[in-house]
Amino acid sequence: MKLVLASNNAKKLKELTALLSPLHIELVNQGALGVGEAEEPHITFVENALAKARHAAQATGLPALSDDSGLCVSALGGRPGVQSAVYAPYAPAAGAEREAARQGQDAANNALLLARLGGAMDRRACFVSALVAVRSADDPEPLIAFGRWHGEILTAPDGEGGFGYDPLMFIPALQSSVARLSPDVKNAHSHRALAAAQLLQLMRSAWHLG
Template sequence: MATHLILASNNRAKLAELERLLAPLGIAVQSQAELGIAEADEPHASFLENALAKARHAAAASGLPAIADDSGLCVAVLGGAPGVGSAHYAALEAPAGVDRETRRALQDAANNRRLLEALRGTRDRRASFVSTLVALRHAGDPEPLVAVGRWPGEILDAPRGDGGFGYDPLVWIAALGRSVAELGAAQKNALSHRALAARDMLALMREHWRP
């Protein structure tokens, strides 16, 4: 069993989520940024292809097992958009000199505005958060572990809640009567698309990566 994984992402929120979700296996997760590894290109049309490319990049650069998540919001009436382009759905001209986290917050707000505009006057608001996790023992691993989680909801007419990140304020979970941004961290981690994918990944690691 791997005891140390490189996360092929520089997203601090994603790192924190995966650290908690993989804790039952005693696996330490370290961001590739801590090793000075640049983010990989994500030129592909599917979450699976992009996650695999990112995991291979991180494993090759670090010489360690790696895990990558490619995730996003898929809106039914938009044919799955924003999809793999969720993080940069809207064009953004951020002020010069802003730090990474501020830029990310500005991008999230711009993405949400664009999505609301795209759905203006649309009654079909069905959407799903989708997460695809890929784990590799090494860059040339011929048997990557793949887990997919889907968390269905509906797009609100306006943001609600201050928690989470990305599209969380716009995604309404009817069964809970709240937006994702109104959920506590523990509840979100138990129910989210990434949590569902992580549970499947835990089972796959136990089965295929056991000592």
């Protein structure tokens, strides 16, 4: 089965392709099909994920999968939340490639998060992932899965792997920042792994895949 991923994030495509591999799904980035980013006007992960999935399905005529994910920090009232990817004001250099611009935005986001947390003692946080799959743009029965990965925000970045807030997120159970985890370990424990495990079961039972 071919699904369009409602994202232009190459690392997210690779991660979700691995997580959904048991169903032998062909996942293709929406950008490769000429589809632009959808509006994300909502205040919850689930609502934004559904909007993105419907947008991609409408534009391509294919079933679509969307992930809306982010970081929720206890001391900041759950922020940055759905604004995680664009938390800090950032303007990429003229002509910057997409991945370079994304890395610059990530660095700005991390710096702002550390500044706003300051010396806070409560550094509890969780990565959140809402995965939504639709068979068509007007699918009345979207599949919705949700995962949370609990940790703590470090006082400085640690590690070069992953993306987004991975260098700042420390997982006590693994005694490591997310940026220092191997892809296999991350894919076994992450918020997307938890949501993908739910989604796999939903696809098997509701879509009769696998």
